[in-house]
Structures are given as C-alpha cells and as structure tokens.
Amino acid sequence: xxxxxxxxxxxxxxxxxxxxxxxxxxxxxxxxxxxxxxxxxxxxxxxxxxxxxxxxxxxxxxxxxxxxxxxxxxxxxxxxxxxxxxxxxxxxxxxxxxxxxxxxxxxxxxxxxxxxxxxxxxxxxxxxxxxxxxxxxxxxxxxxxxxxxxxxxxxxxxxxxxxxxxxxxxxxxxxxx
Numbered sequence: 628x629x630x631x632x633x634x635x636x637x638x639x640x641x642x643x644x645x646x647x648x649x650x651x652x653x654x655x656x657x658x659x660x661x662x663x664x665x666x667x668x669x670x671x672x673x674x675x676x677x678x679x680x681x682x683x684x685x686x687x688x689x690x691x692x693x694x695x696x697x698x699x700x701x702x703x704x705x706x707x708x709x710x711x712x713x714x715x716x717x718x719x720x721x722x723x724x725x726x727x728x729x730x731x732x733x734x735x736x737x738x739x740x741x742x743x744x745x746x747x748x749x750x751x752x753x754x755x756x757x758x759x760x761x762x763x764x765x766x767x768x769x770x771x772x773x774x775x776x777x778x779x780x781x782x783x784x785x786x787x788x789x790x791x792x793x794x795x796x797x798x799x800x801x802x803x804x
Contacts, residue, residue, distance in 0.1 A: 659784065660767040661791035667802045669732045669755045672762045675802055676735045676753045678704040679724065685797035687790045691719035705729070717744040724751075764798065766791055 665672055675681045680703055683689050692714040701707035709725035721743040727750070728736035734754050741747040749770035756763040768787065 655771055656769060657772045657783065658767065658769050659787045659791070660765060661788065661795060662763055662765040663792075663795040663799060664758055664761050664763050665799045665802050666761050668760065669757055669762045672755055672764060672798070672802050673732045675798055676755075676764075677729060679708050679710040679726065682735075683710065685794055685801050687794040687797060688719060692716040695719055701725070720744050764795060766795060 675685060679699060683697070689695070695712050695714040695716075697710055697712050699708075699710045701709045706726055706729060709723055711721075711723040712719065713721040720741060722739060722741040724737050724739045726735060727738050728734065732755060734752060736750065736752045739749045739751060741749070747770060749768055751769075752765075752767045754765045754767075756765070
C-alpha cells in the first residue's frame with residue numbers, strides 16, 4: 628500500500644512540476660504553422676483560399692458537425708468576406724472567421740472570433756510560395772493564451788497538427804484534380 632501511495636505521490640508531484648514549468652516556460656503567444664507542397668501553380672491554389680466559401684470546401688473543421696449552421700456575409704473573395712458557424716457539438720462550437728487581408732496569389736489573412744465552447748480570438752494566414760511548377764502552402768495560426776492554457780500546449784500542438792495536416796491534404800486533393 629505504501630508503494631502505491633508513493634507512486635501516486637510521485638505522479639502528482641510530476642504533474643504539478645510540469646504545470647509550473649509550462650506556465651513559466653511557454654510564452655503568452657501561441658503560434659502554430661504547417662506547410663505542404665501542392666503540385667499546382669499559385670493561381671490555381673489561390674482559387675481555393677481567396678474566399679470563405681472556397682476555404683470551407685477543404686476546411687477540416689467543417690466535418691465536425693454536418694448539421695452546423697453556416698452564414699456568409701460580405702463580398703466573396705474580398706476583405707470583409709466572413710462566415711459564422713454555430714454547432715450544437717462543442718467540438719465545433721460557434722464563432723466567426725473574416726478575411727482581413729488579401730494579397731493576390733500570395734496571402735490570405737483572417738481573424739477568428741470563437742464564442743463557444745470557449746471565448747477567444749486568433750489570426751490565421753495562408754501564404755503561397757512558388758516552388759518551380761508547384762506551390763508551397765504555409766498555414767499559420769496565432770493567438771494569445773491564458774496562463775492556465777499553456778499547460779495544454781503539447782496537446783494543442785498535437786490536435787493542430789492533425790487538423791492542419793488534414794486540411795492541407797484536403798486542399799491538395801481538391802487542387803490537384
């Protein structure tokens with residue numbers, strides 16, 4: 628019995644130590660990025676990132692709830708192009724994403740406002756770079772994290788990696804048809 632209590636004590640101590648180190652070591656800004664090379668010119672890839680409707684054709688989070696309510700506002704393919712989602716599923720939650728900057732065949736920058744399950748704000752960029760006849764697509768996200776959320780950073784990296792990989796693979800499949 629003493630051995631079991633010692634093991635439990637050590638585990639609790641390690642968890643507390645990790646939490647303290649994570650809160651002190653990780654910065655307030657969370658940055659994630661993933662890149663993939665797509666066998667198509669930038670102009671063809673651009674067609675799939677330059678509007679919110681096009682983005683949602685390969686957006687990995689759209690599959691979280693097939694009954695998700697989506698509303699689009701603004702002019703498609705222009706700054707101010709926006710969609711809002713509302714799902715009963717907390718994995719998808721609710722919020723809005725709006726295009727804040729477009730540089731033709733180069734970059735799309737958006738702002739995301741999350742309202743459920745947690746309130747938050749983030750920015751995202753999709754940057755296109757020519758690589759011969761192909762295009763390197765770099766997708767980023769930046770957000771400010773509360774101190775307690777820093778503890779979750781390794782799990783966030785894992786989840787973001789899976790989602791971004793899926794989204795970029797969806798984009799690649801769509802563009803390379």
